[in-house]
Amino acid sequence: MSGATSPDLAARLRSAGLRPTRQRVALARALFEREHHHVTAESLHAEAKAARNPVSLATVYNTLNQFRDAGLLREVVVAPGRSYFDTNTGHHHHFYVETDGELHDFPSDKVTIEGLPVPPKGTKLSRVDVIVRVRR
Amino acid sequence: MSGATSPDLAARLRSAGLRPTRQRVALARALFEREHHHVTAESLHAEAKAARNPVSLATVYNTLNQFRDAGLLREVVVAPGRSYFDTNTGHHHHFYVETDGELHDFPSDKVTIEGLPVPPKGTKLSRVDVIVRVRR
DNA sequence: CAAGCAGTTTAGAACAATTCTAAAACTGCA
DNA sequence: TGCAGTTTTAGAATTGTTCTAAACTGCTTG
Ligand SMILES: [Mn+2]
Ligand SMILES: [Mn+2]
Ligand SMILES: [Zn+2]
Ligand SMILES: [Zn+2]
Numbered sequence: 585m586s587g588a589t590s591p592d593l594a595a596r597l598r599s600a601g602l603r604p605t606r607q608r609v610a611l612a613r614a615l616f617e618r619e620h621h622h623v624t625a626e627s628l629h630a631e632a633k634a635a636r637n638p639v640s641l642a643t644v645y646n647t648l649n650q651f652r653d654a655g656l657l658r659e660v661v662v663a664p665g666r667s668y669f670d671t672n673t674g675h676h677h678h679f680y681v682e683t684d685g686e687l688h689d690f691p692s693d694k695v696t697i698e699g700l701p702v703p704p705k706g707t708k709l710s711r712v713d714v715i716v717r718v719r720r
Numbered sequence: 721m722s723g724a725t726s727p728d729l730a731a732r733l734r735s736a737g738l739r740p741t742r743q744r745v746a747l748a749r750a751l752f753e754r755e756h757h758h759v760t761a762e763s764l765h766a767e768a769k770a771a772r773n774p775v776s777l778a779t780v781y782n783t784l785n786q787f788r789d790a791g792l793l794r795e796v797v798v799a800p801g802r803s804y805f806d807t808n809t810g811h812h813h814h815f816y817v818e819t820d821g822e823l824h825d826f827p828s829d830k831v832t833i834e835g836l837p838v839p840p841k842g843t844k845l846s847r848v849d850v851i852v853r854v855r856r
Numbered sequence: 857c858a859a860g861c862a863g864t865t866t867a868g869a870a871c872a873a874t875t876c877t878a879a880a881a882c883t884g885c886a
Numbered sequence: 887t888g889c890a891g892t893t894t895t896a897g898a899a900t901t902g903t904t905c906t907a908a909a910c911t912g913c914t915t916g
Contacts, residue, residue, distance in 0.1 A: 603912060605864065625903080640866050645903065664795075664803040665873080665902060681843055694835040700852060701826045707817060707854035714850050716836060718843035739883070741893065761874080776895050781874065801873060801902080 593617075600654035610637035611647050615657070620672035622660070622687045623648075628669075662687060662715060677714040684720065729753070736790035746773035747783050751793070756808035758796070758823045759784075764805075798823060798851060813850040820856065 593612045594604035602608060614631050615623070623631070629644045639647075648669050651657040657669045662680045668687055677695065679688040695714070703709055729748045730740035738744060750767050751759070759767070765780045775783075784805050787793040796804045798816045804823055813831060815824040831850070839845055 603863065605912075607865070642867080642904080643865055646865085649904095659800075661797055661800050664797050665801070667800040667902085679840060679843075681840065682846060688840060690837045694837070696832070696834045697850070698832045698834075699830040701815075701830070703852070703854040704815060704817065704824060707815075707856050710818060710853040710855050712850065712852050714833070714848065716839065716848050717846040718839040719846050720843050739892070741882080743894070778875080778896080779894055782894085785875095803873085 596656075600651075600656060602650060602654065607637075607639045607643050608647055610635070610639060611644065612651075615651070615671050620670070620689065622668040622670050624666070624668055660687065660713075660715075677716070679716045679718060682717050682719045690716075732792075736787075736792060738786055738790065743773075743775045743779050744783055746771070746775060747780065748787075751787070751805075751807050756806070756825065758804040758806050760802075760804060796823065796849075796851075813852070815852045815854060818853050818855045826852075 593609055593616065596616075597604040597608055597612060610632055611628065614628060614635065614637075625641065625644050625648055628648070629639065629641050632639045632644070648657065652659050652669060655673060657671060658673050660668045660670050660678060662668065662678070663682075663685075666685065670687075670689075672689055675692045676689045677692050679690060680686070681688075692714075697712065697714070700712070729745055729752065732752075733740040733744055733748060746768055747764065750764060750771065750773075761777065761780050761784055764784070765775065765777050768775045768780070784793065788795050788805065791809060794806045794809045796806050796814060798804065798814070799818075799821075802821065806823075806825075808825055811828040812825045813828050815826060816822070817824075828850075833848065833850070836848070
């Protein structure tokens with residue numbers, strides 16, 4: 585579980601073309617050295633501060649965007665002005681609890697989507713997002 | 721097609737608990753007296769101005785939110801800071817062309833989604849959104 | 857083990873989308 | 887026609903995010 589320092593987060597950053605700076609490593613630990621989860625820039629910023637690794641909000645945004653561009657994170661947009669970053673980059677879908685903003689994963693391998701029309705011509709498929717919206 | 725004044729937009733507004741003011745009727749015409757489409761607050765604001773029915777931006781936002789709350793419109797969030805209002809409130813899904821921000825409908829009746837897990841307990845299903853993201 | 861330089865961080869300004877405020881303009885009804 | 891409540895509006899405020907420009911740091915090279 586927690587506590588085990590990942591063997592080489594730094595290497596992972598380097599191979600994404602990112603220098604393993606103090607700030608990036610701290611954020612990477614908060615993101616990748618635990619189970620998959622969903623963060624917002626604000627929540628990650630607060631978490632870093634709480635862990636006594638203060639990082640400026642601008643750096644949190646920069647880092648989330650860089651990690652996302654490097655394929656280390658995926659971005660999920662569920663509501664206007666509510667963008668989550670997801671440490672689970674594999675195929676899966678989401679429950680979104682509208683009443684309290686919670687986001688939960690569910691595996692996509694049990695889900696079959698059939699009969700999707702072909703993409704408009706001149707376009708290629710990028711991703712299929714399924715968001716199951718529920719309320720309490 | 722266009723040109724035929726809808727018999728009773730005003731009644732439709734009244735039965736949604738909204739007074740048929742000049743502004744609301746103008747926006748309702750732009751929204752409902754043509755084929756289904758997707759607008760942003762800005763695009764609708766511009767359209768109203770072009771049709772010589774200027775409405776303040778605050779009223780456009782108020783009205784879109786009221787129409788949405790009344791079930792006359794549905795809101796579709798495709799990207800951070802990119803919220804569309806959809807005049808098609810029936811079941812259907814969307815193609816989103818990421819490279820240029822276009823949103824297209826596709827019918828949901830040919831699409832089967834099977835194996836969705838049950839909603840987390842204590843919650844009831846609100847809607848299932850499928851967004852097929854494509855790029856040029 | 858210095859430079860030195862590109863890459864990185866930061867505070868704060870700037871921006872874009874949206875909501876709020878409070879005052880003026882309407883509407884429906886008494 | 888007078889009022890009370892509703893709606894609209896300009897502009898201020900808020901929120902989430904990106905930009906700017908200056909300070910700082912990690913890495914390579916001499
Ligand atoms: Mn972004
Ligand atoms: Mn809204
Ligand atoms: Zn997820
Ligand atoms: Zn649609």
